Amino acid sequence: MTKFKVGDQVRAVSQSHGWGKVSKGDAGVVSHTTKAAGNEGYRVNFPRHRSWNASESDLELVAEGGDFQPHHRKTYKQLKDSVTVKKNALWQEACDDGTQEYVLLDESFNRDPRQTQRIYDRSLVEDDPKHFVEVFKVTPEFMTREELDQWESFKKRGSRPAKNIPDFPMVTTPSCEDVVDVFGPRPKRYSSMSDAVLTRFAGVWNSSRSIDSVARKLKLKRSTVLTYRSAAQERGVELKEMRDIKGGSSQSHKKPVAKAYRDFYVAYKRNGSNLRATVKECGVKTTTGYSYLSVLRHHGFKV
Incomplete structure (x- = not known):
């Protein structure tokens, strides 16, 4: 009768066939029993060495298979x-x-x-x-x-549904290399807007009472809404006159245009609507020129 049976937990106390990855004191479970030349042999599964060959004298019993309760290893x-x-x-x-x-x-x-x-x-x-x-x-x-x-x-x-954010593209400001003349190639910030996006924008604009209302509905900044408006007007999209300040229209409550904007407008028309020549004459940067044009366009100037 063998001293150990399959399922018993044993501890290695010596070795007859080499240690391998097993160290003295390691505990494992008997997986097979063998018999060679009249001697009892065993194969033991250790954490770092499977099917380790051992003789009966190499092992000592820790717990029998029926009594052993597996412990959760930390x-x-x-x-x-x-x-x-x-x-x-x-x-x-x-x-x-x-x-x-x-x-x-x-x-x-x-x-x-x-x-x-x-x-x-x-x-x-x-x-x-x-x-x-x-x-x-x-x-x-x-x-x-x-x-x-x-x-x-x-x-x-459980997972929560993602927020429904309108699919409106980001607006980027063009550099001086992007536009040579305002009547030449369309700026990138406008050309990146598809007709479908501008059509949806026009629908929200025409159904709203103020610019702030449009910004809230589309979850955009007010300045971005004005940029979309400029792009839509440039494409010929029909937009209603929007109330910019509570109690009146954007046309009746606009402040007077500063002298710097008037001078820029005069130079712009004198140079045949050439933005590069105008900013050079006025001594301002190209990006400042775009800002001037946006303000003049907002106040009703045809630029």
Whole structure:
């Protein structure tokens, strides 16, 4: 009759066929029994070595197969670099009885591949929260207790539908190389707007009472709404006269145009609507010239 049977948990106390990746004191489970030359032999599954060959004298019984209750192996993550092991390395109990040392799961974190890293004093891991934190297996990563609680809470809540944001393209300001003449190629900020987008914009504009109302409906800035309006007018899209200030129309409540804008308008017409020549004559930047044109257009000037 054999001393051990399949399913028994045993501990390695010596070796007859070489240690391999097993160390003295490691615990494993008997997977096969063999008999050669009248001697009982066993194959034992260890955490780091499967089907390890052993003789009867190489093993001692830890728990019989029927009495053994599997223990959940604890796993800890290393929070700081050490002399021998890199940061974020995972350490796990060597067996299922809750009494063995911690072993390094991934050898790529080992700074010295010639040496097997083990921590025999369990308190160095379990009682040192500054250097080690317990993690739990959640496919496909290990998580801390806080991260695990957040993950479980998220699964109970379920995913929420994404907010419905209108599909309006971003508006970019062209550089001086983009436009040579305002009557030449269309600026990029206008050419990037499709006719379908401007048609939807015109529908919202014509059904609203003020520019601020349009901005709220489209969830855009007020300045962006004015840019869309300019693009729509340039494309010939029909837009109603919009109330800019409460109690009146945008035409009846506009402030007088400053002298600098008037001078720019006169120079612009004198140069045959050539923006580059106008900004050179007025001594302003091209981007400032675009701002002047936008203000003049807002006040009803034909530019």
